[in-house]
Amino acid sequence: MRNIPTATVSRLVTYLRILTDLEDAEIKRTSSDVLAEEAQVSAFQVRKDLAYFGRFGTRGAGYSVPTLRRELRRILGLTRPWNVAIMGMGRLGQALADYPNFDQYDFLLKASFDSDPAKVGRHIGGVDVYAVDEIDERVAASSIDIAFLTVPAQAAQEAAERLVGAGIRGILNFAPTVINVPSGVFVEPVDFVAGLKRLAYYLQGAPAKERVGS
Numbered sequence: 001m002r003n004i005p006t007a008t009v010s011r012l013v014t015y016l017r018i019l020t021d022l023e024d025a026e027i028k029r030t031s032s033d034v035l036a037e038e039a040q041v042s043a044f045q046v047r048k049d050l051a052y053f054g055r056f057g058t059r060g061a062g063y064s065v066p067t068l069r070r071e072l073r074r075i076l077g078l079t080r081p082w083n084v085a086i087m088g089m090g091r092l093g094q095a096l097a098d099y100p101n102f103d104q105y106d107f108l109l110k111a112s113f114d115s116d117p118a119k120v121g122r123h124i125g126g127v128d129v130y131a132v133d134e135i136d137e138r139v140a141a142s143s144i145d146i147a148f149l150t151v152p153a154q155a156a157q158e159a160a161e162r163l164v165g166a167g168i169r170g171i172l173n174f175a176p177t178v179i180n181v182p183s184g185v186f187v188e189p190v191d192f193v194a195g196l197k198r199l200a201y202y203l204q205g206a207p208a209k210e211r212v213g214s
Contacts (some may be wrong), residue, residue, distance in 0.1 A: 008049045012072055014039045015046070019069040031062035078106060083144045085168075086112040087159050088151035089119050089129050092174055096148055097125025110142040132162065139166040146170040153177040160187075 018038045022030055032043040039046070050056055050068075053075050057063040073079055084102065086093045089112050102109055112129045114120060120131045130138050138144070147168045151159045156175035163171060164185050171187045173179055176194070181187055 004052055008052060009076075011039060011041065011045070011049050012076060015049070016069065016072045016076065016078075019065055019072065022065045023069055028065055029062050030065050030068075032057070035063075081106040081108050082146055082170075083108050083110045083142055084146045084148065085110060085139065085142075085144045086127070086148045086150060087163060088149065088155075089114040089116075089124060090150060093148070093150040094124055096150065097127050099125075107146070110144055111138045113138075132159075135162055135166045139163075139168060144168060146172065149173045149175055149179070151175055 015035055018035055019030070022034075032046040035046045036043040053071070056068050056071055084107050086096055086109070089097070093112060093114070097109065097112060109125075109127050112124065112127045113132050113135055114129055115132050117131075119129050122129045144166075145168070147163045147170070149156060149159060149163070149171050153175050154177075156173070156177050156179050159175075160171060160173075160179040160181060164181055169185050171179070171181070171185070173187050173189045174191075176191055178189075179187060
């Protein structure tokens with residue numbers, strides 16, 4: 001796999017969302033200018049991002065919306081379903097299990113795991129809760145590709161190791177800590193508190209009317 005900048009991959013996800021909205025509106029063609037305006041980047045950046053993967057448009061005619069959307073889905077690996085498990089069925093894990101739209105994006109919630117005997121054996125948010133000791137068996141049985149890691153920070157590294165040992169290669173890490181994984185395993189952090197702290201940093205120097213959103 002080519003060494004594509006993380007920021008570029010993030011923007012591809014944004015472009016795909018924009019193209020999906022355009023297709024839903026029955027718009028057949030678009031341009032780098034339109035994508036740029038919606039994504040809040042420059043048209044040059046749009047063209048540069050897409051150029052990593054080939055040529056998709058025609059000078060003067062722009063891009064075919066259905067074709068570019070299909071190509072971005074292929075590039076992002078969204079042409080097949082991905083089986084997902086949740087590690088840790090506390091409040092956050094249960095909230096994720098209740099999220100109604102994963103399957104619309106071909107992410108299929110197959111199982112969840114928890115160390116609390118009171119939760120094991122229950123059916124929460126449409127998914128069965130299994131004991132942590134069953135990870136190897138369940139990951140193999142359901143061909144699970146991705147795990148949401150929603151355990152406390154102090155338990156995250158050990159939980160990640162259990163997931164990796166069972167064959168999981170993609171972890172969406174909601175625990176507020178860095179986890180170490182072997183080469184070939186990919187971790188995407190989701191840290192709400194860090195995001196709040198960044199907002200606090202930017203807001204502290206903002207004029208009062210900006211702080212209230214006017």
